[in-house]
Amino acid sequence: MSQGHPPLQKPPGYRDPSIPIRRPQPQPLQRKAAALPPSFYQKKRRSYCRICCCCTCIVLFLLIILIIAAGAFFYLWMDPKLPVVHLKTIKFTKFKVTNTDAGPALDAQSSLNIEIKNPNTHFELEYDKTRVVLNAGNGANLGEQTLNGFTQGKNNVTTLKFTIKASRELMAKKDADMILKGFKNKNLVLSTEVRTGIGLKGNGWKTGTVQVNVICAGMKLNQIHNGAMPKCRVKLFDWVYVN
Known part of the structure; x- marks a missing residue:
């Protein structure tokens, strides 16, 4: 019985031609992003x-x-206009100086009427609380009163009526003698200051109010009793408007 030959060994590096060749796919190169300096972002924010x-x-x-x-x-x-203000009447129903342990004291009571005209034909005027202060020419306090706010119609004239009272107002004897003498001979010089706020009001709209001071100064009592109606100065902000 004959013996067969052993199978031949494949030499190193031998490739079977029936097996397809697989070539490695090239990998894309990955580029590392360059780091931007911090100053770049600061410039961008600015x-x-x-x-x-x-x-x-x-x-x-x-x-x-x-x-x-x-x-x-x-x-x-x-064409907005400020109101025209006149001091209409002042009538004293009480004016008395008495001597006390602390010095001369004044008790006074007066009725004061101020006429305010709204010259505007397109809108009404709104007033805040109105406070009036009455002083003698030397600065002695003759009383004050405050009225509630109100609305004044277009091209309207309104008279505000105040009742002014001063009770036990102490003063120097010299001032008391001068005031009492001036009241008796009707030469007492008076000054009135009206403090209020004024705003505009139309059909469906209105503005806020601004502070206004009305000053009526240098009036003698006999002039007012004779029917004089001194004009008053209206002060708006830092401007003074003379009616």
Whole structure:
């Protein structure tokens, strides 16, 4: 019986031609992002801040222009005027100086009428609480009173009636003698200050009120009794407007 030959060994590096060749796929190169310096981001933030500031300034400027234009149009169209104020009458029902342990004391009572005219034909005037103070020419307090707020119609004349009282007002003897003498001969110089707030009111709209002081000074009692109606100064903000 014959013996078979052993199978031949494949040499090193032998490749079976029936097996397809698999070539490795090339991998894409990954680039590492370059780190940007911190100054780049700071410059970018500053740029955004500048843009925001510029836009804000432009918007504010346009709003201011619109407000000024609207105010100018309102003023030209409405032609707003301050009220005209006159001191109408002052009548004393009591005026007495008595000597006390602390010095001369004044007790006085008077009725005071102030005439206010609204010269505006397009809107009404709204008044806050109105406080009136009556003083003698040397600064002695003759009393005060406060009235509630009210609305005055267009092109309307309103008379405010106050009852002024001063009780036990102490003063120097020299001032007491001068005031008493002036009251008796009707040469007593009086001054009145009216403090209130005034606003505008139209059909469906109204403004806020602004502080107004009305000063009626340098009036002699005999002039008022003879029918004189002294004009008063209206002070708005830091301006003084004389009626």
